Amino acid sequence: MSFLAATAWSRGSVNALRGAGSHLQARSYAAKAKGVPVKQNTQGFKGGKGQKLTKKQKRLEAMRNNKSPGAFVPLPAAQLKHELFQSQRLDELTLPEFNAEDLTEGNAGKAMAFPLPENDAVRVFGVPRNVLLDFRILSKAASVVRDVTIKLVDRLQTASQESSQKNRLVLSGSAGCGKSFLLIQGVEYASSAGWLVMYIPRAIKLVNSSTPYSYDLHTRTYLQPIFAQQTLRRFRTVNEHALGSLVTEAKVDLPDGLSLPEGTPLPNLIDVGLKDQTSAPAVLAALLEALGKQTRIPVLLAVDDFQALFTKSAYKTPHFETIRAWHLSMPRLILDYASGRKTFARGAVVGALSLSDKTYGLSQELRHALGLQPWLQPSPYLKIAPEISSFTRGIQILKVPEKLNINEAASLFGVWNKNKSFHTPGSDEFFLAKYTESGGNPRDFVWKGLLSTLQT
Template sequence: MSKVYRFMRGARCNAWTARFAATSTWASFATAAVDEAASHRPSTSGQEVLVSSKELSAASVGAYYSLDRALLQEASRPYAGAFYSPREPGHERRGGCKALQEEMAATGRNAVMYRPVMHTLFSAVGANSQANTNHQRLMLTGPAGAGKSIALLSLVEWARQQGWIVMYVPSCAALVQGGYFARRGSSRRWDTLTSAQQLLKGVLDAHGAQLKQIPVLSLEVQQQPAEGQTVAQDAAEVASCNPSVSPGALTAAHQDSPGRTLHDLVAGGLVGDDNAEMAVDSVLELVRQLVAASSPNGGNKNSIPVLFALDDYNYLYGTADYGWYSPNDDPRKARRRPIHTDDLVLASGLRLLDAPHLGLTTVVAANTTALSLPAPVVPELRMPHMELVVPGFTEAETRNALAHYHATGFASCLATSRQARQLHALTQGNARELRINASTLGLQLS
């Protein structure tokens, strides 16, 4: 059982937590009063000019800011279905970040609220990178509709604005269902071609120029104990669950091939559509290379900030939606045998919160409570990690969102403080229900 540190429970888990705790405006914002006298004063949302993530500060908390959609192509619905067979209009495959898609469909704006929990998250990740300290594992938890996906997506956009290399998985559900999959040789493990190529394309489109500057390194394994473990004790077990990262520390010996870069590695995994093993191995090798590149001894003069962001993380544990039939079974009595995620090479390889050594990279994952597959709500994580609870909207945030809906034309009138209180009580801070149920207060959504 791993040790979990919770940001919102008052305990100073370590010095790293203390560095950003003082910068959070959560305490003051959560208790912000909503008075009737100011009930019709527009919020900062919906203005013609919104700040970008580069301009965010503690003073921006509560305001809406614009996202650069060019940095978030993986979040779009068309991008999510790029490697799947086309469907008829109106029946396109769902994928990407559904929370952002729904918000954009309602308001027509690439804008989200800069919440206190997001300020805490950005400050924590940024401080850890500037300190050049050891890797960081962070799990986002919270009730359904609280805004975990938006917080994670916003972190991805912020990090890419800062020059980070980010591997972003909008939903790990895509790694365990849908698309082409094939058995790896004569083993009991399986490769998922579609999801692997989708990941590679996302990284290539977002960071193609950066990848051309990073050489592919020949990596050696230096056996070192993981946190709280000995190599002999758990190395084999960890390796079997996390083939993407060695149980030992990765050190760069020399450049793999003169002139070969990470761009070549990624592009190689996208060549052809019939080699699932090559595509999956390219993703896992990219993870290893980014781990090495994040450290100063990884063949680079300066460490490269790297973020792995995985939404719906608990889909990587439990039973997948794939199944197979044994060729030796009688066709009349054949029974579909479900495949466990332990046997999916890519899905099990991206359980990065359980990877023992990650260089100076940062891993941020978010769990979902709306599972369409039988999977544990909270996976049993063995490695120490931090936990950040994403709370539902406060009354003040509900009012801000309603003002934003009015300013963008989604709501025909501005909610009063009384209506905001009623809707906050009705939705219990669920952002999705806030959009759906606003009409019950007579706001007459357009």
């Protein structure tokens, strides 16, 4: 490869790898504050006030003020004229689509692309940050069907005919082993199989004081109306096809004396919370209760960063005391279903433990309550809150393997190789070297192994 070609590749390759996955966004539930006009600084680079800037200085100023992630801005296809890009266009990464019918043992180890229609759960609810980065670089949002994927699918197939009381799972494993990807696969499977899906990709947002809250005397919890309203809106968008056929099976009492009669269509119930933000938490609770009673369609409640629901939140009481997560309305509602206190007649509750955020990480109390690493007993001086033991009772653990097997790693390697992600030729020696260096850990295999060839 010539020097000019190599230079053009190093500058544009990562940018060019962003395609169909770029529409996935980091979903935020916080209210967007209106921008406050800021007086522009007219001081020139050389210190003179009101001094006119040269073209070069204006360009540098524009670059400094640009807040967009430049490393992941797609390069227009018209600029990819070098022969390096002509062997296979980046927008032609062909993979079989991820759907419920194809998730069988015979397809274990194969890579599949998520179709992501407009009302897809992953597109609407969002994804965790580390997954978002993978999807933005890849020209298509894709994943590898692993052996543990088939195990999760089998559990969900069983749960589709059983109460969620018997199907409460938590995905656990070492950092970077693929828990978030596995949870997304479960969400995509359920959505493809016609389930009603509610997906919380970042439960840390429930406890990090990023949304307003207020104390409610009736429920004795701190309500989070904005997060509840956004969840209602996204749930309706994802499940619009099935909600129209479902109705409430009992009278629904809401705040301020409002009530809805028995037989009210669930979209009408959701509309109440969308129109009145203050009633959104009560509407969301009533919606889940109505979904729990019906037996026509199974329901999946999926939560990433599950461990954050058992921590001390960043919210404070009027006396500036720290509020426990289960005293907030959204975490409490999720924990009621995760603990089995409330159930779906058909469906499952699946959570994933994240180890990436140390502020809201896996505590010793939760580790002990879930039975993870039972040989590590907690300190006798450690006081375990009784709520942690109560909310985790009966939860089953699905262990995610720490490393990819050789077939899974080869499929993952093939996806990134077809996506033109390497400077180094995609040889068997290169694959085995990176697989060995990473110990088979999925995240390290991709980011510290395969994509390390892009570092200059």
